[in-house]
Amino acid sequence: MTSWIRYRSGSANVGFGRLENGRIHVHQGDLFDAPQPTGEVLSEAEVTKLAPCQPSKIVALWNNFHALAAKLEKAVPSHPLFLIKPSTSVCGTGEALRRPPSYGGKIVYEGELGIVIGKRCSNVAPGDAADHIFGYTCVNDVTAAELLNEDPNFAQWTRAKGFDTFGVIGPAIVPGFDWRAAHVRTTLDGVERQHYPLADMVFAPEQIVSLVSRDLTLLPGDVIACGTSIGVGSIKDGASVAVNIEGIGTLSNTLAK
Amino acid sequence: MTSWIRYRSGSANVGFGRLENGRIHVHQGDLFDAPQPTGEVLSEAEVTKLAPCQPSKIVALWNNFHALAAKLEKAVPSHPLFLIKPSTSVCGTGEALRRPPSYGGKIVYEGELGIVIGKRCSNVAPGDAADHIFGYTCVNDVTAAELLNEDPNFAQWTRAKGFDTFGVIGPAIVPGFDWRAAHVRTTLDGVERQHYPLADMVFAPEQIVSLVSRDLTLLPGDVIACGTSIGVGSIKDGASVAVNIEGIGTLSNTLAK
16 A cells, blocks of 8 residues: 655755655655656664645544444534644654643543545535545644633633644555554553554545535645544653554654653 | 834736835845845836735634623633635725625625734644734625534634635734734724724733644744724625725725625
8 A cells, every 4th residue: 555754855955755665765846746756765763754735624523423423412413524734734754742831731632533634625415425536644643632611601622722833744645545444553651551443433524525615615734634533641750652554653752841 | 113014016016015105115035034025116006915924824813802891792712713715715905895606695794903924833832922923904704604603503704704805904914013902993884893902812922822832833824814893894785995004004905896
């Protein structure tokens, strides 16, 4: 299966390429518009991975798994429920998660599947949605949990989830990934905390793209985080979270002390 | 007072410049990084105005006026309450507002003051916030009101306010604008519906920039909509809304039939 990464090599050189057996086939141009191989091949070991794309926004779903809805005793929604995490929240694998200087409370991980949009779209018919999905990635939808209900009149989803480094995506984008039999597995300091089947989604990726594209225009590189399931928990300062989806890879980050 | 606009002249030529007495002094480069005059001068009448900048996001505040908080019987917040309207929602003066094909319900106007960020910033001290404000504009924060509370468990702020053309900004950006004595006046088909003093804000612009920048990194061209006050109402298909702030100008749009 093809896998695309973005990376930094040397001190400042940012590039992208197709990863195969530990070797990066460097490409140029636009990942979402017929990128061309340069002929250069790098070793995976000699680069630092970055977030695999630069979304203009991350659309993050809430309450999209039957198991979590049942645990929270919430009805499943009739339309995807979402908020936006800004472009400035994006963080790649291996980068430090940073506690906001103004916030001393609980910081929570949520392992998720991410859809990466390949083509600008709005009002996409369900049958056409697959054409607009470039591939899939892992997401850690990090949340400053104590801000969420700080104000009794307004749930602060954007504020709680929009901090720098709270939109963790990667390590790669895998086109054609078959999510139907896959699981999301999240570990905290190596101990498994989430292990749930993507088949339990309320809205599946093609439905999500179709329905969300009625509300927002989606741009190439935008990421839709499909929501999480049971096992969410808090990350202590210095702890490491890894979100793994077999066939995509492992997204690992440590909350800076 | 200096006023900056973006425009289209001819069929496709997009530019920006300083507007003075009906004449546009065309500039080149980056509006937020020492733009240079080209020497060319256009007549205001010969161009089509566009949104005056291209924000990566609009941060839209809720419950930021004492009068509206009192009317809604809500306590004023202790920190700005906000959502994000995506870059794809942005719309300029004169452009048609478009009803989402999937939505037949009430569409609501909210006349507001908009802060235009001039420099990338996070965790800005209150005393430094003014340095990061490029200027001010008018905002019509359009909302598909019936979506907001469609789901009992999740207020759909982003969905209700994020549609294409629902982030209306313009007609110009005015650096150094003194909002303290200014009013927002919104008319619907020429009839005044809002007329409220900006002095009634709970959080003033410099406080907003400082506090929001603790939560999100703000980028040059990002717009913060300061929230609305009393007089919000619905726009029938074919009706025109104009948001006026004396010293900035009038932002006029018609909801397409």
